[in-house]
Amino acid sequence: MKLSEGVxxxxxxxxxxxxxxxxxxxxGAALAEQFGLSASYLLKHLQALASADILESVPGPAGGYRLARAPERISLLDIVLAVEGPQPxxxxxxxxxxxxxxxxANAYVKPCGINAAMLRAEKAYRxxxxxxxxxxxxxxxxxxxxxRSVAAACAFVERHQRPQKTSSLKQ
Known part of the structure; x- marks a missing residue:
């Protein structure tokens, strides 16, 4: 199975x-810069995460993105489904x-065994x-x-985060 680069x-x-x-x-532009991605490409994925209530999009000149939930309440499945959709x-x-x-048609009353096996595997994967x-x-x-990687990531966050007056992070 191959997931999109968007995941x-x-x-x-x-x-x-x-x-x-x-x-x-x-x-979003800073996030795109951090990973060497096109801002327009990344924006569609950030919007998908916001639509799934994983991220919150804050409008305005000092706006941007932040998590909409605490990190312990966000699973990789949440992110994969937001980007790829719920279809198997x-x-x-x-x-x-x-x-x-x-x-x-009556020769095919039983479900396809290959489909059943693939759906079981998908269920385990999810x-x-x-x-x-x-x-x-x-x-x-x-x-x-x-x-060095940790220090670079922390320095990037420090340089590009935008403090806001209020937080709506849902615990």
């Missing part, structure tokens, strides 16, 4: 936003009914993603990453 970008942006001060925001990765086209030997929390990814990064 990677969305997860990295959410991890970055988990590091900003309470109530602060970060502009495998969609059975019932090709078993094609070909030179056409059987009547269950695993649901257990992976943004807060755990941040904690692992802070303890396991090269200290």
């Amino acid at each position: 990677e970008a969305a997860i990295h942006c959410a991890v970055t936003l988990a590091g900003i001060e309470a109530g602060a925001t970060m502009p 990765a495998f969609r059975c086209g019932e090709i078993r009914r094609n070909g030179p030997v056409k059987l009547p 269950a695993a993603l649901a257990t992976e929390k943004l807060s755990d990814i941040v904690a692992d990064f802070m303890t396991d990453a090269d200290p």
